[in-house]
Amino acid sequence: MRTLWNKYRYLIFRRTTQIGLLFLYFGANMWGWEILMGNLSSSLLFGMIPLSDPYAALQMLAAGALLATDIIVGALIITVFYLVIGGRAFCSWVCPVNLVTDAAALLRRKIGVDEFAKRQPASRNMRYWVLGLSLIISFLMGITAFEFISPISILHRGIIFGFGFGWAAVLIIFLFDLLVLKNGWCGHICPLGGFYSLVGKFSLIRVKHTQENCTECMKCKVVCPEGQVLYMIGKESIPVLSGECTNCARCIEVCDDDALGFSIRELVKNKKVGD
DSSP states (O other): OHHHHHHHHHHHHHHHHHHHHHHHHHHHHHOOOOEEEOOOOOOEEETTTTEEEEEHHHHHHHHTTTOOOOHHHHHHHHHHHHHOOOOTTHHHHHHTOOOOOOOOHHHHHHHTTTHHSOOOOOOOTTHHHHHHHHHHHHHHHSSSSSHHHHHHHHHHHHHHOOOOOHHHHHHHHIIIIIIOOTTTTIIOHHHHHHHHHHHHOOOOOEEEEOOOGGGOOOOOOOOOHHHGGGTTTTTTTBOOOOOOOOOOOHHHOTTTTTOOOEEEOOSSOOOTTTT
């Protein structure tokens, strides 16, 4: 029998991380704390370690900006970090918009929206097109295109400095995910998620499926925001290698069969017996 803690431990860790980071940013602005200063695009940890969003840095380069050394170092630190733990871990463990989209997904399941909503023919590759387009616009207009309109930045600034019209962006994303397209913003449109999907292709920490334990209840696919990455469920014992996995661990928590868990990616592919 799985305990309540086992069913929600990663969710608790994720929410603690997301809210804790927002609190540290808020504390820096409100009380002058020097633990984590700045924003999700550019931060300073303990007053001396630069942290920079590598996607924002790419937009700056495309716009023709000359990057300062601390931005380059900060972008490299963040890139290496997500190369290890999983690129889209940012989406589920750090990004404040995840709080909104997860709430929409939960409500969507509770009221059975999928049962009456018309399925939308949307491709998840759309986010990569938006990613490329944002870099092209940055180059042509000399601005960081996505940062200028990013709901992530709007929500983050709103929480730290006060919302104003920021609530409108939050409400639009919530209603879009709830009523129009399942996992619409994060899974189909957000270019930052697309960028970290590319980084995540090479990450070491993976969700591993053990087919022998699986009873094919499919609870994992119900809660997974990127259900297509779990194509191996009930079929074969392999890790989730897709960069689109967010490493949110909800599939691990809802699995009563202990068929899913975190593992370190095998750097050398072992040959199957008999090959």
